[in-house]
Each structure stands twice: as C-alpha cells, then as structure tokens.
Amino acid sequence: MPSRLSDSFKAHPVHLHQNHIDLQSVREVPDSYAWPPLADHPSSIGDSYHVDSVPVIDLSDPNAAELMGHACETWGVFQITNHGVPMHLLEGVEFQGRRLFSLPAQQKLKAARSPDGISGYGVARISSFFPKHLWSEGFTIVGSPVEHVRQLWPKDHNKFCDIMEKYEKEMKELSARLMLLMLGSLGIAKEDLKWGAHLKDACAGLQLNSYPSCPDPNRAMGLAAHTDSTLLTVLYQNSTTGLQVLKDGTRWVTVPPLPGALVVNIGDLLHILSNGRYPSILHRAVVHRTRHRLSVAYLYGPPMNVQISPLSKLVDLKHPPLYRPVTWKEYLGTKAKHFDKALSSVRICAPRSGFVDMNDHNSVKVG
Ligand SMILES: C=C1C[C@]23C[C@H]1CC[C@H]2[C@@]12CCC[C@@](C)(C(=O)O1)[C@H]2[C@@H]3C(=O)O
C-alpha cells in the first residue's frame, strides 16, 4: 500500500465542531466564539506596517534570490510580484471559492471532512487546540477534490475542479522556482539536494479559507496563530486585510493585500532544512467588521518519501544539526498531536561543546 499524505491524521482523528450557527447572519459574537480581546490585536488598519513592512520582492529583479534570503532571515514572510501566475486564474479561484462558501450550510456539510481525513469542508484542524471557536470555515484539497466537490454540485463539479487543478499546477511550478531561489540564497545548488531533481514532484495541498464579516472583530479570531507544516506556503488573499505575522516575537504586523501579489510564508520543514536559519513564521488571520475575506493557501512540501533534515552544507562543528530527519507525512502526524510543540519535538538536544549532553532535557520525546 503506497504511503499517502492523506493518511497523516489517521492516528489522530479529531471530532471538530462544525459551525452550528450561520456566521454570516449573527448580530453578536456568541460566547463560544469570543476570544479575550488582545491588546495587540489591531482591528486591521492603523498598525505599524507603514514604518516596518513585510518585504515585497519583484521576481524579475536580478537580485531576487539575495532579497529573498534577507527576507527569510529577518521576516520569514514576503510578498512577490511579477510571479507569472495569470490574474484571471487568481480571479477564477476566488470566484470558485466564493461560490463554494456561499452554498447553504447543509449542502457544504455533505462534503464535510471526516475526523481522520485531510480533505473536505470544515473548520481548520488546529481549532481543536483552542477553547473558543474560530470565525472561519475551510475547504481542504489534497489529491483529487472530485469526490467531495460532487457532493456540493452533483451535476456541475467540473468547473471548480478544472480551475483548482490549473491553479495547483501553476503553484507547483512557482513553488519549485521559489525553493531554488531560497536554496540559492543559502549557497545550496539543486545538485546539493538529494531530491533536487524532484522539486516539482512535491506533495502539496490547497486550503480555501473563508472569513465572514464579524459584528465585533476584536473579540473573534479568524484563524488562530500557527506556523505551517510546509516547506513554504504561497497565499493568495483577496483585497480585505486580515493576515498578520508576528515580527521579532513581539508585534503583530498586517500583511497588506496588494493587487495581484502573492504572500510566501516559511514553514516548519524549511526551518528544519535550513537548520533554523530561515525560521518558520507565526501567523494568524483576524476578521473584518463589514467585509468578507477569502484566502487560498498552497501548502508546498517535499515528495512523499523524502526525509527532511538540516542540509549538510549548513552543518559543521559550530553549527551542529538541530533537528532529526522527518518525512512530511510523519511531521503532519506530529503536528496533529503536539501542535505548537511539534518543531521542538523533533529538535535534537543542542550539544553545548561539541558533545551531546545526555542531561539536556530540552527536547520533547515523541511516541
Ligand atoms: C498539508 C496540510 C497542512 C495543514 C494540514 C494539512 C492540510 C491542511 C493544512 C492546514 C491549513 C490551515 C492551517 C493549518 C495549520 C491547518 O489546521 O490545516 C494547516 C496545516 C499545517 O500546515 O499544519
């Protein structure tokens, strides 16, 4: 039986609450959705992004790799322009996403994700780690979405599936190109990577997120703070603000929507591969008082059987490997169990003077 990414959650089924209320029509935030108001929870505009903003990189710039390396070290997130993904495809994906989320609740539930499954309609998996519900709904595609989409539109599933397939193809090529640039910025050539010839044989998923407008956005949470379990994530957001990243572990900074631009996030697997030089970025999505927000995340990971471990070129006596090898599938299972402790659970005790200190209990035992 071949190994499949969709089996990652089999050992950690979660019975997620499906939204029992229609978020589009409520006038007040119910208690089960009310998060403590956060002092650093800017309600979308007016925060400091004007003085210290997420880098924007023009992919046609000859210095793109260098700029990206700097952005990865200092931010862990950047936006890209001139990426070559046609605008009409981005608009098509947004249109299909809106079409899906505007279906009646009963119809969407026909395509519900199963508790041990990866694909389908539902609330984000991470919501099981929080006491309050999220102000969002999602549709996850890993592999072919056709069985789930048939439940939504029994007579008309082709349009949605065709557009998503086209989009995934474009995203796969773009992600492979971004990986090459990022590796280049670390001094790594394609040949230095065992699976360098397979950057386009990636495993990947697509996550459509919908955030209805909210009567009290400071008390609701669209998507709680998390890092992605990917190498990198390419995110399309519509023209409504909502995505925020934690800068220097202290400040939430809004990633402003730029027409036609795409956001690139560093995920945990690139963090491991780069031996911590390109740290994964903690991010969240807040909601808006009057506007509905839609985002589409392309979750790019390595081919199925590849073990990800710190690149040997980045490891020496002064920089010992900080993480043990993991496959993407294994890491997703670890994330499902340990959530924000997943990265430290695969961390090797850092040797202090070249020797492994057996008394160092910093690492978490997994099993
Ligand atoms: C390939 C992936 C990556 C997943 C799990 C699986 C399918 C859905 C992805 C997300 C999308 C929403 C945030 C997140 C944190 C979540 O809950 O589901 C992501 C998670 C991860 O990056 O860990």
Ligand SMILES: O=C(O)CCC(=O)C(=O)O
């Ligand atoms: O909606 C957003 O901007 C963030 C989505 C996200 O973080 C995800 O899907 O992993």
Ligand SMILES: [Fe+2]
């Ligand atoms: Fe994310």
